[in-house]
Amino acid sequence: MNQFMPEVSDDKLHEECGVFAVYTPNKDASRLCYFGLHALQHRGQESAGIAVGDNATVLVRKDLGLVQQVFSDSDIAALTGHVALGHVRYGTSGAKSWEAAQPHLSTIGSEIIALAHNGTLVNSDALRRELINLGVPFVSNTDSEVACKLIGYFTEQTHHIREGIHKTMELMEGAYAMALINNESLYAFRDPNGIRPLVLGKFANNEGWVISSETCGLDIVSAEFVRDVLPGEVVRISKDGIDCEQAIEQEDEALCIFEHVYFARPDSDIQGDNIYEARVKMGRQLARESKVDADIVIGVPDSGLPSAVGFAQESGIPYAEGLLKNRYVGRTFIEPTQELRERGVRLKLNPIKNTIRGKRLVVIDDSIVRGTTSRQIVTLLRDAGAKEVHMRIVSPEVKWPCFYGIDTETQDQLISANLSTEEIREHINADSLAFLSIDGLKKCVSSGGYCDACFSGDYIVEIPKEFSKGKFLEGYTPHNLKIKTNHQTIQGSCPLDPERKGL
Numbered sequence: 001m002n003q004f005m006p007e008v009s010d011d012k013l014h015e016e017c018g019v020f021a022v023y024t025p026n027k028d029a030s031r032l033c034y035f036g037l038h039a040l041q042h043r044g045q046e047s048a049g050i051a052v053g054d055n056a057t058v059l060v061r062k063d064l065g066l067v068q069q070v071f072s073d074s075d076i077a078a079l080t081g082h083v084a085l086g087h088v089r090y091g092t093s094g095a096k097s098w099e100a101a102q103p104h105l106s107t108i109g110s111e112i113i114a115l116a117h118n119g120t121l122v123n124s125d126a127l128r129r130e131l132i133n134l135g136v137p138f139v140s141n142t143d144s145e146v147a148c149k150l151i152g153y154f155t156e157q158t159h160h161i162r163e164g165i166h167k168t169m170e171l172m173e174g175a176y177a178m179a180l181i182n183n184e185s186l187y188a189f190r191d192p193n194g195i196r197p198l199v200l201g202k203f204a205n206n207e208g209w210v211i212s213s214e215t216c217g218l219d220i221v222s223a224e225f226v227r228d229v230l231p232g233e234v235v236r237i238s239k240d241g242i243d244c245e246q247a248i249e250q251e252d253e254a255l256c257i258f259e260h261v262y263f264a265r266p267d268s269d270i271q272g273d274n275i276y277e278a279r280v281k282m283g284r285q286l287a288r289e290s291k292v293d294a295d296i297v298i299g300v301p302d303s304g305l306p307s308a309v310g311f312a313q314e315s316g317i318p319y320a321e322g323l324l325k326n327r328y329v330g331r332t333f334i335e336p337t338q339e340l341r342e343r344g345v346r347l348k349l350n351p352i353k354n355t356i357r358g359k360r361l362v363v364i365d366d367s368i369v370r371g372t373t374s375r376q377i378v379t380l381l382r383d384a385g386a387k388e389v390h391m392r393i394v395s396p397e398v399k400w401p402c403f404y405g406i407d408t409e410t411q412d413q414l415i416s417a418n419l420s421t422e423e424i425r426e427h428i429n430a431d432s433l434a435f436l437s438i439d440g441l442k443k444c445v446s447s448g449g450y451c452d453a454c455f456s457g458d459y460i461v462e463i464p465k466e467f468s469k470g471k472f473l474e475g476y477t478p479h480n481l482k483i484k485t486n487h488q489t490i491q492g493s494c495p496l497d498p499e500r501k502g503l
């Protein structure tokens with residue numbers, strides 16, 4: 001068996017951000033934004049921020065922490081204006097700073113813009129170098145600040161924010177679902193593959209518009225879903241109403257399929273699918289693909305629960321609640337002691353012993369990344385008296401790093417890139433182990449294009465050589481990874497369409 005030594009830490013992939021924005025002349029925009037960010041908190045827990053525009057200027061408050069830790073009632077009351085932009089962030093290590101928190105600001109002459117980003121730009125290093133050479137200052141090392149400064153740079157040249165956004169979209173490569181405000185208006189735009197989700201909603205009685213990473217953000221402020229922001233599209237909302245245009249050509253659609261598996265909240269709808277229902281279907285599909293003789297089906301909270309229901313429905317094996325989640329041990333500023341940390345998953349999950357004792361269990365989880373949590377869960381269940389533990393995973397094996405907005409490891413940290421399924425079973429000490437197939441997963445989601453690169457190695461957007469350096473194990477050759485070395489430069493012409501209106 002290979003030596004596989006993952007770092008012991010939280011064993012999940014992490015979404016890096018949630019974006020929320022409101023345009024409403026008659027309501028309290030920043031308070032609505034605050035509630036929208038609460039609904040999107042699962043997409044990022046390390047920092048939160050809100051920027052607000054009031055026709056005169058843009059104010060921002062942001063800090064490290066959960067939404068409720070960052071904002072007091074008086075903070076929200078002080079953020080007055082008709083257009084608000086919010087962000088929650090999960091920062092990768094090394095970037096957990098106030099400066100990296102969003103929204104980012106850029107000053108254009110006397111005008112300020114604020115930008116919030118979900119995704120990852122694969123060519124941000126090259127763009128940052130060029131901007132620095134042009135004399136543009138930076139306060140963080142984030143790709144989102146590069147986008148903000150780039151839009152500011154081009155807007156200053158053209159005096160049109162839309163031109164600034166257009167030109168920036170032509171240069172940015174990778175995944176981006178972004179929203180931007182100035183003191184008057186709100187803009188939202190997505191990369192040409194539509195990798196990360198972004199939806200448009202509206203309030204009843206023409207009272208305004210909402211932009212959100214997920215539809216659960218619309219629900220909490222009682223806004224109605226209108227449609228997805230389209231790949232390559234720019235939506236502008238201002239006192240003149242809403243105005244949409246295809247800024248850059250749409251490419252092959254490639255929505256992140258992990259949104260359905262794990263990231264999105266089950267009460268959200270993405271690409272026409274309700275996420276809860278999609279997860280039930282995944283459980284049913286897995287039961288068809290990987291049959292097992294057992295007494296009860298249990299799910300690992302929270303995202304494994306709908307799929308456990310589906311597995312039970314399809315297999316006829318009774319569903320039971322076997323693991324309880326301690327909801328109040330989350331990401332906080334109070335680090336557990338070393339002794340408590342060693343208790344690992346026991347801090348978060350507790351078995352219901354009377355349900356489990358003496359039973360042959362099917363245990364449904366959403367994914368295995370490093371394998372550390374799965375191993376602890378199996379131990380937990382055996383200690384609680386389980387007779388057999390059969391792990392069933394409602395995603396394919398995660399073998400490839402993500403370059404599009406998800407905090408994945410280098411390949412040497414991904415257990416499925418290092419061990420065979422049988423070796424993983426042995427490593428986590430389960431009686432059996434099976435993963436959902438890629439084809440099976442795609443049967444459970446609506447038709448449309450999806451990114452599945454972390455399962456398949458099929459990368460939709462070219463990755464610059466320097467960006468992928470050190471990420472792949474020797475001997476792994478990803479499909480469609482074109483090692484890109486050249487890129488467009490900032491100092492090209494910046495076409496201005498005289499027909500377009502101003503800011």
Ligand code: SF4
Pocket residue numbers: 195255256257258259401402403404405406451452453454455
């Ligand atoms: S590589 Fe995986 S996690 Fe990343 S965007 Fe594609 S499907 Fe989502």
